[in-house]
Amino acid sequence: MTELLFRDDGYSRSCAALAVAGDPRGILLDRTVFYPTGGGQPGDTGVLRLASGQEIAIIDTVKGELPDEVLHIPAPGTALPEPGMEIVAEIDWERRYRLMRMHTCLHLLCSIVPGAVTGGQVSDGRGRLDFDVPGSSLDKEALTSRLNALIEEGHAVGPRWITDEELEAQPELVRTMSVKPPRGSGRVRLMEISGVDLQPCGGTHVRNTAEIGRVVVTKIENKGRQNRRVILAFAE
Numbered sequence: 512m513t514e515l516l517f518r519d520d521g522y523s524r525s526c527a528a529l530a531v532a533g534d535p536r537g538i539l540l541d542r543t544v545f546y547p548t549g550g551g552q553p554g555d556t557g558v559l560r561l562a563s564g565q566e567i568a569i570i571d572t573v574k575g576e577l578p579d580e581v582l583h584i585p586a587p588g589t590a591l592p593e594p595g596m597e598i599v600a601e602i603d604w605e606r607r608y609r610l611m612r613m614h615t616c617l618h619l620l621c622s623i624v625p626g627a628v629t630g631g632q633v634s635d636g637r638g639r640l641d642f643d644v645p646g647s648s649l650d651k652e653a654l655t656s657r658l659n660a661l662i663e664e665g666h667a668v669g670p671r672w673i674t675d676e677e678l679e680a681q682p683e684l685v686r687t688m689s690v691k692p693p694r695g696s697g698r699v700r701l702m703e704i705s706g707v708d709l710q711p712c713g714g715t716h717v718r719n720t721a722e723i724g725r726v727v728v729t730k731i732e733n734k735g736r737q738n739r740r741v742i743l744a745f746a747e
């Protein structure tokens with residue numbers, strides 16, 4: 512098990528940790544600030560610094576086989592840490608912050624389109640959601656101006672935990688049909704954008720919608736009779 516520091520604080524850029532195990536497929540630490548690929552958000556990149564001064568470049572982060580296991584994937588050919596070695600783990604913060612801003616913006620997009628979400632993806636500087644909505648009911652300019660209004664209004668964003676039973680009783684909270692929230696641990700993390708959106712999510716988010724900055728809907732694609740893909744980018 513890895514202690515997942517990004518879960519409580521998405522703004523943690525680095526942490527001290529101990530190496531637990533490591534092979535070329537991934538390095539396991541006892542705690543980490545690196546977010547592993549999941550829920551449409553890509554894994555973090557960054558660096559692991561050893562006490563010797565050696566640096567291990569991390570090119571991706573993924574989930575391991577066990578719950579809460581995080582594998583830090585080293586650049587090919589890098590020397591690996593020995594178990595028990597003290598490490599400072601530091602993410603590429605500039606990239607992560609852009610991912611957090613775009614990820615949070617996808618929650619806003621979800622809140623203004625009436626229709627189930629069938630898929631989604633955050634990438635560096637861009638994001639998309641697929642909606643099960645008919646015909647040409649979505650308008651690029653209208654969505655862009657509504658999103659930027661919600662961003663400028665500066666809504667607080669924060670986690671709220673509920674039990675599995677409470678979620679069962681409120682299935683309408685789950686907007687994303689393709690990404691089911693993780694069950695079984697007894698509780699589920701919801702992300703709340705005050706007055707705008709509330710849904711289960713395990714990703715990383717900014718604390719206030721104003722941090723997102725201006726965005727633009729660049730494209731609405733037709734991906735089948737009832738499937739519309741809305742693609743977003745930062746405006747500057």
Ligand SMILES: [Zn+2]
Pocket residue numbers: 614615618702712713714715716
């Ligand atoms: Zn989220």
